[in-house]
Amino acid sequence: xxxxxxxxxxxxxxxxxxxxxxxxxxxxxxxxxxxxxxxxxxxxxxxxxxxxxxxxxxxxxxxxxxxxxxxxxxxxxxxxxxxxxxxxxxxxxxxxxxxxxxxxxxxxxxxxxxxxxxxxxxxxxxxxxxxxxxxxxxxxxxxxxxxxxxxxxxxxxxxxxxxxxxxxxxxxxxxxxxx
Numbered sequence: 001x002x003x004x005x006x007x008x009x010x011x012x013x014x015x016x017x018x019x020x021x022x023x024x025x026x027x028x029x030x031x032x033x034x035x036x037x038x039x040x041x042x043x044x045x046x047x048x049x050x051x052x053x054x055x056x057x058x059x060x061x062x063x064x065x066x067x068x069x070x071x072x073x074x075x076x077x078x079x080x081x082x083x084x085x086x087x088x089x090x091x092x093x094x095x096x097x098x099x100x101x102x103x104x105x106x107x108x109x110x111x112x113x114x115x116x117x118x119x120x121x122x123x124x125x126x127x128x129x130x131x132x133x134x135x136x137x138x139x140x141x142x143x144x145x146x147x148x149x150x151x152x153x154x155x156x157x158x159x160x161x162x163x164x165x166x167x168x169x170x171x172x173x174x175x176x177x178x179x
Contacts, residue, residue: 001066005110011068011080013060014053018069021076023049025099032100036136038160056081065092065123070111077102080111082119090126092119096142103138109145116146116177126174133158134166143170 001013012018023046026033034040043049056067067081078098085092094115096108112130119125132139134153144150148170156164 003068003114005107005114008073009107009110010071010074011111011114012071013066013068014056014079014081016050016053016057018076019050019053020046022053022069022079025076025078029099033097034161036133036139036160037097038158041161063087065118068111070096070098070107072102072105072107077107078111080108080115082115085123085125090124091129092123092125092127093129093131094119095130108142112142112146116172120174120177127171129169129171131167131169133160134168140168140170143172146172147176148172149176 003011005011014022023043026040026043026049030040043052060066063085065082065085067079069076070078070080078096080094080096083093083095094112096112098108116128119128129151130143130148131154132143134140149172151169151171154167154169157167158165
């Protein structure tokens with residue numbers, strides 16, 4: 001499944017064909033990504049990326065939401081997708097990361113807009129959240145730009161290699177999205 005975001009950006013549902021390119025991108029951006037993402041030490045080889053992709057495919061095929069490679073001019077530059085979907089409560093949360101040399105171009109904002117269409121339209125969610133490390137100003141700008149409401153700060157909820165970080169929690173309701 002490919003979603004055209006704009007003339008330069010597309011999202012393609014994660015598939016095993018993406019594994020090596022995605023692993024290489026992770027390796028190239030490892031130090032940059034480590035500032036805010038806790039999972040880098042778990043990705044030691046392309047096999048680890050294959051396992052991640054397999055888990056997203058399995059989750060999506062069993063009723064979960066898809067995760068996507070982000071392509072800029074046909075080349076993978078990041079990942080965007082749903083971390084969790086709670087069908088009973090019709091809620092989900094979005095996560096994303098982008099290679100350092102692709103930041104500042106509005107790519108994640110546009111990709112997240114597409115996820116909102118999927119979440120509220122296809123998945124019939126009532127609430128979508130984004131959790132960002134409190135100090136990650138660039139990441140926090142995404143939900144703020146998209147009209148999400150800041151809900152709370154979760155104190156020391158994530159271990160980030162050598163310290164705990166707080167998370168800022170943002171949400172958007174279906175009624176707010178359709179307005």
